[in-house]
Amino acid sequence: MNQEVDPNRIVIFDTTLRDGEQCPGASMNLREKLEVARQLTRLGVDVIEAGFPISSVGDFEAVQAIAREIQGPIIAGLARCIDKDIDRAAEAIEGNPRPRIHAFLATSEIHRQFKLRMARPEIIRRAVAGVERARSYVSDVEFSPEDASRTEPEFLAEVVQAVIDAGATTVNIPDTVGYALPSKFGDLIKYLFDHVNGIERAIISVHCHNDLGLAVANSLAAIEAGARQVECTINGLGERAGNASLEEIAMAIKTRHDHFTVHTDIKTEEIVRTSKLVSHLTGMVVQRNKAIVGQNAFAHEAGIHQDGLLKERSTYEIIDPASVGWTQTELVLGKHSGRHAFRARLEHLGYQLDEEEIQKAFIQFKALADKKKLIYDEDLIALAEHGMSEIPETYTLDYLSATSGAGVVPTATVRLKKSNADLQQDAACGDGPVDAALNTIERITGVEGRLVEYSIRSVTMGKDALGEVSLKARFAGNDRLIPGKAASTDIIEASAKAYLHAINRFLYEAEHPIRQPKDQAATGTTP
Ligand code: KIV
Ligand code: ZN
Numbered sequence: 001m002n003q004e005v006d007p008n009r010i011v012i013f014d015t016t017l018r019d020g021e022q023c024p025g026a027s028m029n030l031r032e033k034l035e036v037a038r039q040l041t042r043l044g045v046d047v048i049e050a051g052f053p054i055s056s057v058g059d060f061e062a063v064q065a066i067a068r069e070i071q072g073p074i075i076a077g078l079a080r081c082i083d084k085d086i087d088r089a090a091e092a093i094e095g096n097p098r099p100r101i102h103a104f105l106a107t108s109e110i111h112r113q114f115k116l117r118m119a120r121p122e123i124i125r126r127a128v129a130g131v132e133r134a135r136s137y138v139s140d141v142e143f144s145p146e147d148a149s150r151t152e153p154e155f156l157a158e159v160v161q162a163v164i165d166a167g168a169t170t171v172n173i174p175d176t177v178g179y180a181l182p183s184k185f186g187d188l189i190k191y192l193f194d195h196v197n198g199i200e201r202a203i204i205s206v207h208c209h210n211d212l213g214l215a216v217a218n219s220l221a222a223i224e225a226g227a228r229q230v231e232c233t234i235n236g237l238g239e240r241a242g243n244a245s246l247e248e249i250a251m252a253i254k255t256r257h258d259h260f261t262v263h264t265d266i267k268t269e270e271i272v273r274t275s276k277l278v279s280h281l282t283g284m285v286v287q288r289n290k291a292i293v294g295q296n297a298f299a300h301e302a303g304i305h306q307d308g309l310l311k312e313r314s315t316y317e318i319i320d321p322a323s324v325g326w327t328q329t330e331l332v333l334g335k336h337s338g339r340h341a342f343r344a345r346l347e348h349l350g351y352q353l354d355e356e357e358i359q360k361a362f363i364q365f366k367a368l369a370d371k372k373k374l375i376y377d378e379d380l381i382a383l384a385e386h387g388m389s390e391i392p393e394t395y396t397l398d399y400l401s402a403t404s405g406a407g408v409v410p411t412a413t414v415r416l417k418k419s420n421a422d423l424q425q426d427a428a429c430g431d432g433p434v435d436a437a438l439n440t441i442e443r444i445t446g447v448e449g450r451l452v453e454y455s456i457r458s459v460t461m462g463k464d465a466l467g468e469v470s471l472k473a474r475f476a477g478n479d480r481l482i483p484g485k486a487a488s489t490d491i492i493e494a495s496a497k498a499y500l501h502a503i504n505r506f507l508y509e510a511e512h513p514i515r516q517p518k519d520q521a522a523t524g525t526t527p
Pocket of ligand 1: 144147176177207
């Protein structure tokens with residue numbers, strides 16, 4: 001096995017920034033991706049898959065920025081087995097002390113026949129050529145036979161053999177469509193160990209999707225069968241039903257150390273913080289009863305459970321909540337706190353804001369402290385994230401008044417400030433006060449959209465809690481779901497600001513389009 005030190009160490013390969021970000025509506029800007037990469041480093045992941053550099057200029061720039069700044073974990077860039085993909089990935093990760101190129105090519109009959117129109121020998125030829133080209137740039141090369149779990153095992157073994165002989169140092173076995181069952185997937189990994197000569201020269205990895213809700217179970221079965229790298233995402237983020245959840249895998253291994261002989265280097269106390277950061281930045285709300293990181297994961301309602309817990313925690317809790325980073329919501333700052341304490345607390349929470357952003361967030365903090373006596377960490381996170389947005393604020397909310405009630409036609413008056421322009425004011429009616437405010441914003445900006453998702457949650461407890469609105473909208477002439485988010489003690493104001501946030505992003509992206517390579521569909525889709 002190609003693991004220098006410990007054969008029982010599981011390499012945690014995080015793909016939140018690549019496969020996770022492929023989840024519709026979860027896209028992050030460069031600044032946000034860097035923030036996530038820094039937090040993943042604190043969490044102790046071994047590999048950060050930072051993106052798919054050929055897929056867009058934005059992805060390339062994000063991978064490059066991460067490779068230039070992040071030290072510690074391996075930084076991987078994804079590429080199809082196509083020369084220009086591999087060259088672009090190599091260019092993006094250049095300069096990082098631990099660069100990896102992750103090349104992939106589908107191998108299953110269904111993909112060979114319908115997507116690639118390639119026979120088996122051609123697949124092997126291209127896979128080998130891709131690995132060799134990647135090896136001409138870096139010594140750390142991973143190869144993934146896409147849709148491996150639906151590939152004929154003997155052909156899969158042939159591919160794995162060929163890419164290891166060509167120099168792949170990690171071979172990843174993806175369950176691309178989440179079709180595998182734990183015992184069968186474990187058997188497939190064992191089959192590879194039994195049928196590939198020299199398999200110990202590479203680390204065998206797995207990458208499981210959650211279409212049947214089995215991604216974590218399949219990953220654990222593969223570990224039992226000898227896999228030593230797992231690919232996963234924070235909160236199980238990812239396309240369709242998502243990827244295997246990093247926190248669930250790490251905690252299953254740690255909690256059931258009586259069963260597993262393996263371990264990870266994940267600093268589990270960073271799990272909740274990482275989960276919250278990813279959820280805030282992507283707008284993907286974590287379901288309340290999600291294992292480990294859901295709000296209810298450690299909430300005990302039944303009297304009999306509460307009684308047991310008070311007598312002995314282990315009666316009903318298999319994990320100490322503090323060990324994954326759940327702390328009592330901390331009261332941190334108040335009206336009289338200064339900039340210094342404000343900045344220090346944000347840094348403690350993992351946010352590195354520049355001077356201008358600190359200033360902007362601090363002004364909002366003071367305004368919030370006037371309305372709300374107690375300021376909690378979650379309030380600060382909401383402020384920091386708003387202050388961190390990279391999208392220029394073409395429009396900002398200057399004034400909002402909304403009326404509604406029984407027998408009243410909901411109406412809103414809105415005044416917006418357009419950058420380098422005068423204030424513009426208008427009024428409109430709607431089904432309710434939020435609808436009225438959003439309609440008025442559309443009249444002023446001339447941007448028409450359709451709200452596809454809208455959710456509101458209370459950031460902390462108490463009647464004066466900040467309400468955080470997360471929404472996704474589709475604007476005329478653009479298919480993409482654009483996210484918007486804002487927080488305020490007034491939920492109509494939070495809704496209006498979240499909608500403006502999405503409009504500003506839409507206007508910015510209209511001027512800075514995400515360019516896709518022309519032939520992406522011809523030689524295989526995005527993974
Ligand atoms: O799901 C998949 O097959 C992938 C590969 C690129 C690893 O994401
Ligand atoms: Zn995937």
